Structures are given as C-alpha cells and as structure tokens.
Amino acid sequence: MxxxxxxxxxxxxxxxxxxxxxxxxxxxxxxxxxxxxxxxxxxxxxSLKNGHTHAAMTLLRGYGDDLPLMEWLEKKIWPAEAHLTEEDVYHGTRLALLEMIRSGTTYLCDMYWHREGVCRAVEEMGVKGHVASVFIDLGDREKAREQRDRIAARLSDRDRHGPRVRMALGPHAIYTVSEESLEWIADLARKEDLLVHIHLSETRGEVEECRRRHGLSPARYLEKVGLVGPNLIAAHGVWLDAGERELLAAAGATVVTNPTSNLKLAVGGIFPYREAREAGLRVVLGTDGAGTNNNLDLIEEMKIAALVQKHRAEDPTCLPAAEALALATTEASEAFRLGPGGxxxxxxxxxxxxxxxxxxxxxxxxxxxxxxxxxxxxxxxxxxxxxxxxxxxxxxRVADEGEILAEAARAARALLARSGGAG
Ligand SMILES: [Zn+2]
Structure with a gap:
C-alpha cells in the first residue's frame, strides 16, 4: 500500500x-x-501523541466539574465508574478516538478500567496506543490478587489486538496501590519490558502523605519499590523537587505534563518544566481524561503548556512553540518507543x-x-x-461518526442512571 x-x-x-x-x-x-x-x-x-489520558472518561465529560480532586473522585467519578461495563468503555473510548483523530492525534497512553473495551476501540479506529488497566487495591489483599491474576493471564496474548495496540501496566498512584503490589508491578515491568504508567506528585497532599507514611518524597518512594527506570511514565510531576527531577532524569524516565487538568483541579502548582529540562528529564504532553480538561485537543494543550510555563518562569522565551510541538511529537515518539517522530x-x-x-x-x-x-x-x-x-x-474514514456519537451519548446517560447520578 x-x-x-x-x-x-x-x-x-x-x-x-x-x-x-x-x-x-x-x-x-x-x-x-x-x-x-x-x-x-x-x-x-x-501527528500528535497524547502521553496521559483516560479515554473513556469522555462519558463523564462535564459530570462533576468545579470540585476538589479527592471530592470529585470519591463523590462523582468512582461511584459512576463502579457501574461501568466493558461496552461503556468501548463506546467512550471510540468517542475519545474520534475527537483525537479529528484533532490530529494518532497515539494515546491510556489508563482505565475494562481494558479489553479500550483495546477493541483502539484497534478499530486505527490509532496506536499503550493501553493499561488501572490498578487500584487500596491495600486490600483480595483485590490485589484478582488484579495481578488478570494481568498475568493477559501477558501471553498481549499482541492479539494487532501491532498498534500495546500493553502497559497502570498502577493508579502511590496512594491507591499497596507497596507489595507496586513491587510486583516493578518486577513484572522489568521482566517483560513493559511501560509503567502512573500518576505521580500531582497534588501537594500526595507529597505530604507520602512523606508521612513512608518518610520519602513520591519519586524516592517509587525508587524504593523499584519503579524508577526508563519504563516509567509519570503523569503530572507538579511537585517534584530538584533531587527527584535528577533521579528521574538519570533513570531515563518520562514525565507527562497535563497543564489544563492541573489548572482545572487547581493543584496549586505548575510543573517545574524549565528545571526538569535543565536536569535532562524527558517531558511529554497529555490531556488527562475528559473529566478534567474537558476536551482531548492536543493543539490547545500545546498552547496552554507554553503559556503556563512562560507565566511560571516570568520569561516569554520559556517553552517556545517549536518546543511545545516537540513535546507532543518527537519527544513522545521517543518516550513511547514509536521510532523517529519527525x-x-x-x-x-x-x-x-x-x-x-x-x-x-x-x-x-x-x-x-x-x-x-x-x-x-x-x-x-x-x-x-x-x-x-x-x-x-x-x-x-475508519468509523461511522454519527453512530459513535449516538452510542456514546446513550451509554453515558444509561451509566449515570444506573449509578444514581443525574440521568
Ligand atoms: Zn490522569
């Protein structure tokens, strides 16, 4: 061809x-x-590469805006997500991919529930992606075992959705996954050479809690459990200190900055981009999910990234346009092992x-x-x-746009009706 x-x-x-x-x-x-x-x-x-997203959250676009992160998660998102089916995730992901294709994005690094639904949508729509099941055990041994078994079972046929759909591991965050499970994930990632996609150092509260519970900053704690390496894709990194930036840079890890999501959730800080780059840390760009953005337009995200970094640095030469484009293209291609990105x-x-x-x-x-x-x-x-x-x-060309829009809207309405949200 x-x-x-x-x-x-x-x-x-x-x-x-x-x-x-x-x-x-x-x-x-x-x-x-x-x-x-x-x-x-x-x-x-x-084309653009989206370094951090939860594609099927398009179903929850505009549901529970303007709330603090934990309240948003605990009162709105997690109760709704508890009722998600694989079909819902498939419809929500197709909607996300339709929006991505329309706005020039051909790759996503995704972390979400019902991975099979995501994989089917990615394969059908023809984009590329690293697809991770979100892993949350909240210290519950039974939950941890179930999820580990499911991942282990999937390893042998990980390529069955074709060459564009790749498997990654998706521990949600250090505060939602037990130390034992993080170590298990680190071990598996090393053995199978899988990317590990995790939320890291997103809010100040996360940093404080990590110091209190483990006596370490979040990146140091990740190092302790064996997760700091070239396979690490860390979303946010807003509160990484100088030592953590150096640690991640030396390991060849990647940080995904998601400026719109950080601004909308008012995490209180801005990712220290200039310092991260000076430390040699690889940085790419993501939209996060549609719940905190609320669109998946990486062209808009490049502009916002450039603007917030100029503002933070009090320097209009910080993160110029060509560099913003590189974060979403060539840098991302390197981080996600897509070959030359130009x-x-x-x-x-x-x-x-x-x-x-x-x-x-x-x-x-x-x-x-x-x-x-x-x-x-x-x-x-x-x-x-x-x-x-x-x-x-x-x-x-790859799908019936009207059908995707109608099915996603129907799935979203039914989901909220089932979960007791506004139907
Ligand atoms: Zn996220």
Missing part, C-alpha cells in the same frame, strides 16, 4: 511525501501511488495535514507558531497513522 501526499508545506517549503508500507519512503519526490492526496496549501506536521525518511507515516488558511491562522509567517498559538484541533484536515488515512478532508 502506497500513498502520495502531493506538495504540502513541510517546514514552510512545498514537499511531496511518499509513503510505502506505513513508513515515509521519500521526501520531495513524486512516485506513482495507490492513493494521492492533493495537499498544496496545507501544512504537514507529525517527518523524515524511515519514520512511521504518522502525520497530520493542517489547514492554516482560515481567519485565525492567516497570514502564515511561521507555520509552527500558527499551529501552536492560533489554530485549534478543528483546523486539522487529514490524519494519517502508519500510512493509513484515518481522516481525509475532515471526513473520518
């Missing part, structure tokens, strides 16, 4: 992109292809074509500036994953 994207701007210069078997095979060269996209006037960028020969053909001809994005002095600061996900014209065209000219 071959694809020619004729004459899009790449870095401001019209450059045809020839794709064969899912990879970029030539740049600036036109070869006959099975499909040709006339792209003169459009801007090609690497538009280059040999890289996976994970691309988006963006229309910068609208009123908010004219003139184009600098396409990256327009993408990060002026565009929105709605300006994405075409989305390609592994050379497969998931959306062309704003028409999603």
């Amino acid at each position: 071959s694809l020619l994207i004729r004459d899009p701007f790449v870095g401001g210069t019209p450059t045809s992109i020839y794709i064969e078997d899912g990879r970029i095979a030539a740049l600036g060269e036109e070869r006959p292809a099975d499909e040709t996209i006339e792209a003169a006037g459009l801007h090609a960028f690497p 538009i280059e020969v040999g890289a996976a053909a994970d691309l988006m074509l963006v229309d910068l001809s609208g009123p908010a994005t004219t003139p184009v002095h600098d396409p990256v500036s327009n993408l990060v600061y002026a565009a929105s996900g709605r300006d994405v014209h075409t989305t390609i994953c592994d050379g497969e065209v998931l959306m062309r000219d704003r028409v999603v």
Whole structure:
C-alpha cells in the first residue's frame, strides 16, 4: 500500500511525501501511488501523541466539574465508574478516538478500567496506543490478587489486538496501590519490558502523605519499590523537587505534563518544566481524561503548556512553540518507543495535514507558531497513522461518526442512571 501526499508545506517549503508500507519512503519526490492526496496549501506536521489520558472518561465529560480532586473522585467519578461495563468503555473510548483523530492525534497512553473495551476501540479506529488497566487495591489483599491474576493471564496474548495496540501496566498512584503490589508491578515491568504508567506528585497532599507514611518524597518512594527506570511514565510531576527531577532524569524516565487538568483541579502548582529540562528529564504532553480538561485537543494543550510555563518562569522565551510541538511529537515518539517522530525518511507515516488558511491562522509567517498559538484541533484536515488515512478532508474514514456519537451519548446517560447520578 502506497500513498502520495502531493506538495504540502513541510517546514514552510512545498514537499511531496511518499509513503510505502506505513513508513515515509521519500521526501520531495513524486512516485506513482495507490492513493494521492492533493495537499498544496496545507501544512504537514507529525501527528500528535497524547502521553496521559483516560479515554473513556469522555462519558463523564462535564459530570462533576468545579470540585476538589479527592471530592470529585470519591463523590462523582468512582461511584459512576463502579457501574461501568466493558461496552461503556468501548463506546467512550471510540468517542475519545474520534475527537483525537479529528484533532490530529494518532497515539494515546491510556489508563482505565475494562481494558479489553479500550483495546477493541483502539484497534478499530486505527490509532496506536499503550493501553493499561488501572490498578487500584487500596491495600486490600483480595483485590490485589484478582488484579495481578488478570494481568498475568493477559501477558501471553498481549499482541492479539494487532501491532498498534500495546500493553502497559497502570498502577493508579502511590496512594491507591499497596507497596507489595507496586513491587510486583516493578518486577513484572522489568521482566517483560513493559511501560509503567502512573500518576505521580500531582497534588501537594500526595507529597505530604507520602512523606508521612513512608518518610520519602513520591519519586524516592517509587525508587524504593523499584519503579524508577526508563519504563516509567509519570503523569503530572507538579511537585517534584530538584533531587527527584535528577533521579528521574538519570533513570531515563518520562514525565507527562497535563497543564489544563492541573489548572482545572487547581493543584496549586505548575510543573517545574524549565528545571526538569535543565536536569535532562524527558517531558511529554497529555490531556488527562475528559473529566478534567474537558476536551482531548492536543493543539490547545500545546498552547496552554507554553503559556503556563512562560507565566511560571516570568520569561516569554520559556517553552517556545517549536518546543511545545516537540513535546507532543518527537519527544513522545521517543518516550513511547514509536521510532523517529519527525517527518523524515524511515519514520512511521504518522502525520497530520493542517489547514492554516482560515481567519485565525492567516497570514502564515511561521507555520509552527500558527499551529501552536492560533489554530485549534478543528483546523486539522487529514490524519494519517502508519500510512493509513484515518481522516481525509475532515471526513473520518475508519468509523461511522454519527453512530459513535449516538452510542456514546446513550451509554453515558444509561451509566449515570444506573449509578444514581443525574440521568
Ligand atoms: Zn490522569
């Protein structure tokens, strides 16, 4: 299967992109292809990668806004999630992926319940993902055993949803998973070379509680249980101190910053981006779930990340547009083992074509500036994953959009009715 994207701007210069078997095979060269996209006037960028999300939480979008994190979790989210079925998760994840494809995202690092429902949706919609079951035992031995058994049972057929759906481990956080289970997860991750996706150092309360219970800061505690390594994907990291940043950087770990979620939940701080980068720590970008964002538009997230970091540093040169784009593309490709993440020969053909001809994005002095600061996900014209065209000219090809929207809305209403929430 071959694809020619004729004459899009790449870095401001019209450059045809020839794709064969899912990879970029030539740049600036036109070869006959099975499909040709006339792209003169459009801007090609690497597609975006969402480093931290709970995709199916689209079902709970706008349910319980404006509450403190623990109250939101305990009174709204966890009671509703207790009634989730695999079908609900499938419908919610398809809705999330529809939004992601529409806004140029072709990868997600997901952590949620009913993993099978997530995997089915990811496989069907044609994006790539690391899919983790959320692991929460709250110190309950029986709960821990059940979840460990389920993970162990899944190891042998972990690739059954195709090459784009990969398995990761998802301990929710250090305050919801027992030390024994964290050690078990660390051990398994090392043996099987799996990514471990965890919430870390999100609120000040988490840091205080960790110090009180374990006498250690959160990252030091993770080190103690064996989880600090190149496989670690730590979401948030808002309160990481200098020693913790150095520890994670030296281990080759990744921090996912989710600025909108942090702002909305008012966690009280902003991820120390500049200091993290100075320490050599890899940073990528995520939206978190739709409950705390409330959309999954990484173009908007790049802008917010850049703005909050400039504000925090009191320096407008902090996190410039090109760097914000790198967090969501090349840095993420490295963290999530997707190979080279730019538009280059040999890289996976994970691309988006963006229309910068609208009123908010004219003139184009600098396409990256327009993408990060002026565009929105709605300006994405075409989305390609592994050379497969998931959306062309704003028409999603891989699914029936109307059916996804209707089914997700129905599943959300039924879920809240079952869980005693507002139906
Ligand atoms: Zn999260």
